[in-house]
Amino acid sequence: MNLTAAAIARPVATSLLMLGVVLAGVSAFFLLPTAPVPNIDFPVISVSASMPGASPETMAASVATPLEKKLGQIAGVTEMTSSSSLGSTRISLQFDLDRNIDGAQRDIQAAIAAARADLPAALRNNPTFRTSNPSEVPVAIIALFSERMSSGQLYEIAANVLQQKFAQLDGVGQVTVGGSSLPAVRVELNPPALFEHGVSLEDVRAALASANYNSPKGAIEVGDGRLTLYANDQSRRAADYQSLVIAYRNGATVRLHDIAEVVDSVEDLRNFGMSNGRTAVQVQIFRQPGANFVNVLDRIKGLMPPLAAALPADVEMRLVQDRTLTIRTSLHEIGLTLIVTVFLAIFIVYLSLKNARATIAPSVCVPVSLIGAFGAMYLLDYSINNLSLMALTIATGFIVDDAIVVVENVMRRIEAGQPARAAALEGAREVVPTLVSMSLSLLAVFLPILFMGGIVGRLMREFAMTLSVAILVSLILSVTATPMLCSRVLQDHAGPPRFFLLRWSESAFTALHRSYVRTLDIALRFPRVTLGVLLATMALNFYLFDCVPKGFFPIQDSGRMRGAIVADQSVSFPVMKEKLEQFVAILTSDPGISSATASIGGGFSPGGAINVAELLVTLKPLAERKVSADAIIARLRPKLARISGASMFLQSAQDIRMGGRPSNAMFQYTLLADRLEDLRLYAPRIVEILRRSGALLDVSSDQQDKGLRSDVLIDRAKAARLGLTASAIDNTLYDAFGQRQVSTIFEPLNQYHVVMESAPRFRDTLAALDNLYIGANPRAASRIFSARDLGSPSSAVNMATQPMVPFSSFSNFAEGVTPLQVNHQGHFAAITISFNLGPGKSLRDAAETIKEAMAKAGAPATLQGVFAGTAAGYQEALANQPIMIAAALAAVYIVLGILYESFLHPLTILSTLPSAGVGAFLALLGCGAELSIIAMIGVLLLIGVVKKNAIILVDFALEATRRGLSSREAIREACVARFRPILITTLVALFGALPLALGTGEGAEMRRPLGIAIVGGLLVSQVLTLYTTPVVFLYIDTLRSRIGAGAFRWSGFRRRPARETEAHAPL
Known part of the structure; x- marks a missing residue:
């Protein structure tokens, strides 16, 4: 049958x-779980290394290159990009879709260990890695507001409580906190006072380091009992450092308050965050590759009510981006x-x-x-x-x-x-x-x-x-x-149809x-x-x-936009903050935008340049705003263009995005060359031709090599006669201008730092280097400087106790330009051009336009170009x-x-x-x-x-x-x-x-x-x-x-x- x-x-x-x-x-x-698209996350692992104060070129040469040599040997790597900025290097490795992420993590850990011997000794901590894609939009953004608490206190709450709790959720890959930095004791030095007391910056650093110590003390056995020993060897607040003895000069005690102002502040002053026009600390939550979008967000929203109940009454916690709605x-x-x-x-x-x-x-x-x-x-x-x-x-x-x-x-x-x-x-x-x-x-x-x-x-x-x-x-x-x-x-037997529609x-x-x-x-x-x-x-x-x-x-309208503000490379932090506030005001005034969250500094992009700000925008529901995300971007462009000294780039956030390098637009084209000089010469020409073509919109590049710098040109012969070494000179400059972390304060929930640098009125001035002094060898200094020199205000030398000589006595100062960021792809220097498509244009049109632009620019054969990220997928x-x-x-x-x-x-x-x-x-x-x-x-x-x-x-x-x-x-x-x-x-x-x-x-x-x-x-x-x-x-x-x-x-x-x-x- x-x-x-x-x-x-x-x-x-x-x-x-x-x-x-x-x-x-x-x-x-x-x-069944719900998601916008099938799970096609590329396994991406991000490796980070930090060496505070190191220039981008130093980070690229001494940190990125050794790591790239080892990481590039791992099987299954389809794309390796790196970005080195001030004090930081980040390497993103994208693996083949079929590569097991757990095996890739083991290989990366082994590669980092193999490269450790080639990394500089100044790199105090080993590079770390996370299974998250830095180019991906976070699944959720949580903002903290307060009318009374400082941004540093809000950051402390976010880092100690929220970050730890959210990171423990199943499917969460990385939780980052930005908009400020951890609280710290800041020692803001007065260089003229240091000179008057004959105290060098290195003396202050040594005193601060020794004044704060935490080590085992042992115990005392008394009869039947045991007494654990404690000591007040840690100073936790600014007030505890005010009377710290730095040195003795001519029988007088030199205390810290005599030569510096000590305040409770934050580790990094060059961080700022805001949401909907209000100053805010932000928590960005990323999912693990393969984790379900909606399930992760549901867990996050389920955890928020008990966390909000445990926060201080003055702290408001708000979910400012929720992708599950769309x-x-x-x-x-x-x-x-x-x-x-x-x-x-x-x-x-x-x-x-x-x-x-x-x-x-x-x-x-x-x-x-x-x-x-x-x-x-x-x-x-x-x-x-x-x-x-x-x-x-x-x-x-x-x-x-x-x-x-x-x-x-x-x-x-x-x-x-x-x-x-x-x-x-x-x-x-x-x-x-x-x-x-x-x-x-x-x-x-x-x-x-x-x-x-x-x-x-x-x-x-x-x-x-x-x-x-x-x-x-x-x-x-x-x-x-x-x-x-x-x-x-x-x-x-069925009769004829009776319904008139059937007869018709x-x-x-x-x-x-x-x-x-x-x-x-x-x-x-x-x-x-x-x-x-x-x-x-x-x-x-x-x-x-x-x-x-x-x-x-198809370009999705996901109800979210991501953007970047790029200002002049020589911009100061206060000016950049002002520009950010202007751009955010324009965004929030648009009737189609629900919220805008923005940040400057290293909270989300460690070591990021201060001339770049990150924005994440949430749109109102489509039924309410009536127009697409691309239409909103188009009507915002003329308004945003009116702000001088900075440019803003917006793009609709996509659920499918390839590549590990963040960009200012939807598509990327990467220029590669053996010689960095060729890239710096021809990339700006190509970008300018593309901007004039009209086929591409929002054209920009990640080339940042026009930052201002001040060169300290050391006369090595004079420095040697004074008994000064290059390391001593570098340390003094770092002490004065590098926000140097000189001591660690251990608390039950976190570790905090003592940060020293020159006070802003001495640091943020053209005469900052002229007012800087360094301790020299007494005998060497007495042979070089005469009594007439001692009374000269132009080259004053205090030799009453320790010879203090000005930098101008053994060096000259010159201004120049410096890269704010050095990028690699594979093992080659790289500059990536980002762009959106013009009306009616396809990626094939973009490819032809770029090819013509390179020919018009006269790019040599050694300068090669490849599509990157989503464009490579195309x-x-x-x-x-x-x-x-x-x-x-x-x-x-x-x-x-x-x-x-x-x-x-x-x-x-x-x-x-x-x-x-x-x-x-x-x-x-x-x-x-x-x-x-x-x-x-x-x-x-x-x-x-x-x-x-x-x-x-x-x-x-x-x-x-x-x-x-x-x-x-x-x-x-x-x-x-x-x-x-x-x-x-x-x-x-x-x-x-x-x-x-x-x-x-x-x-x-x-x-x-x-x-x-x-x-x-x-x-x-x-x-x-x-x-x-x-x-x-x-x-x-x-x-x-x-x-x-x-x-x-x-x-x-x-x-x-x-x-x-x-x-x-x-x-």
Whole structure:
């Protein structure tokens, strides 16, 4: 007994099995995580090293280069970039998608250990690493406000409490705190007072270091007890340092308050943060690679209420960025689209079959197939995301097709007078080969995708598997549940339709059918013209494929924007702070922006230059702001351009982002050279040409080599006669200007520092170096300086106790320029150009524009350029597009050849595809959409949709030839008899994709290219293939006749045995 007969004979068992599928799917639905897109996070590990006070060039040469040599040897590294700035180096390593992140961490730890011997001794701590991508937008931003507490106190709360608690949550990869720095005791020195007392900066540093100590003291055994020893050897507040004895000079005590002002402040004064115009400390939370976006955010929001209750009453904690709102809204929109698609499909079936009872089977099988797919998604560890829901939306059309083929054939038998039960059994049995052919050939389209690597394969795999599972469930239901329902609900004799809409649709179909028959006869009368149209369509495909703009992934409107403010490289911190406040005021005044969070300094980018500020903007819901994120950026550009001395770059934050280097715009192009001088010479020229081109917007580069510097040119001979070493000179400069951490204060929750440098009134002046003195060797100084020198104010030397000599006595000062940042990619010096696309421009246009700009700039051959980050992903996707189409065609041909046992029949079926391609490409061009990964999925789906119509025609025609009809008569009869099911299946697929193409709301920009490609392809193919397919069938039959009887057997036109013929009875 076959499946169909068993299902009809046991309706209760069949119904319960369907109920089991539904229950499994519903249970899985509530267990499935939600996400904006499939999990395609590239394993990215960020390595950081800190050496306070070191210049960017020093960090690049002595820290970044040794680390890069070892890290670059790790297997699976696809991109290695580094950025060295003042006192800091950060190296980002992006691994292949298939690389195990735990194994990569072990390899990195071993590489750091191997490089430690080559790192400078001044690097006190080993480099650290984290599994987070610095270019990724945080999943959540929490801001702390207070009217009474200082920013340092807020930072302390964030670092000691919030950072630790949030970091412990499952799925959280990194938690950073910015907007200020930890509290510290700041010693602000007075250089003239130091000179008067004969105390050097190194004396002060040594005294501060020895005044604060924490070490074991032991214990005393007294009788039966034990006393642990403690001492007040730690000074914790500024007041504790005021009376610290620094030195004795001429019998007098020199205390710290005599030569400096000691205040309770913060470690780094050059940090600032704000949110919505208010000063704030910010906590940015990043997820681990692979962690579910929504689940992590739900855990964060669940932890916030108890943490807020434990904070001081004056502290306000607010979640200023919450991505789950737009994710859930987007999934809600696509969920509604799915429901609308199901109802549209069922309504089309109702209009086409003109029988409410006949609609019951599709109405049951479609939801069961879709719900059952959720169970498979759970087993495959997938998530509910835009792509998986789009797959189910598109699958609706295929599922309905399967049910229509069965129901329509059963109804035809009932109308011929056969009882419903027998009609259901025989009708389903007849169409099983057709159903299997349609389903397997459709699955074959996605077979190559399952073996593809990289981001394209990872993105499309979840879509393909979800769609494939739904189709397989539908195939099983079509040969079991659908016949069972037909046998139970269809009437043996149904009267004519009474509903006026049904009568109208029948009249419209009859008129359309007559017109088709007339035009079909014309096409068959002039086969060469029809074949010429087909050949022209094939040629047009290649032309349109070259014309349609190519893209990587549709630019999302995620409700978030990230931005950067880049000021003049010589800007001071107070001026930069003022610029930031001006930019934020413009942002918050825009009606489409909900909140804007910004920061300057090293809180989020360790060692970051003070001329760069980071911004993260949250938009209002799309229904409220009415315009896209790109439109908001466009209307903000003129307002932001009015602020002089700084530029602001905004981009819409994306869920799919490649590369580990943050940038000022969506796309990146990296220039590489052996010589840093070539990069510094030609990169500005290229950037300027690109800005004038008009094809690219927001063009900028990460080249920062125009920072001002002051060179201390040491006369080594004089310095040697004074007994001064280079290390002593460097230490004195560091003591005066480097915010040097000279001592550590140990507290129960954290460690704090004592920071020394010159007071601002002596530090922030052009005469700062002239007022600086250093302790010299007494004998050497007495030989060099005469009594006349001692009284000279221009070169005053205090030799009463310790010789204090001015820097001007052994050095000269000169101003110059210095890089604020040194970047590498791989092992080469690199400068990365960031840009957004101009209106109507594609990444292919950008590539051509950049190539022309490099030629105009006269860049030498040694200067190479490569796309980086997302733009590099685009190049990979562009190279894979023809391969995917060719592989899909090959897979379909092989499967069809196996099913039909023919080399020629698959060609007839595949001849329907060129018209679908033309329709898809024309629709994309007409709607201004790119041929992105999402649109490419639509093109591949068309291969499966369009060929189903050809399969129906070819199956019917082959059976007609076995009954003795000529090929011409057989194919004409097939076209006339199967016009209704072909029209129904096409309309169902068309209306299934139409809500995607016309969709609005959150996430519509991702769904629209898929719908546009399918709708355009179906419209054109439906018009052409109903004429070209029969003509191709005739030409192939002619070819078979000319090949002769020897090849007859191989062409698949051999006569089949009676039993085989029965299995392929007419539909």
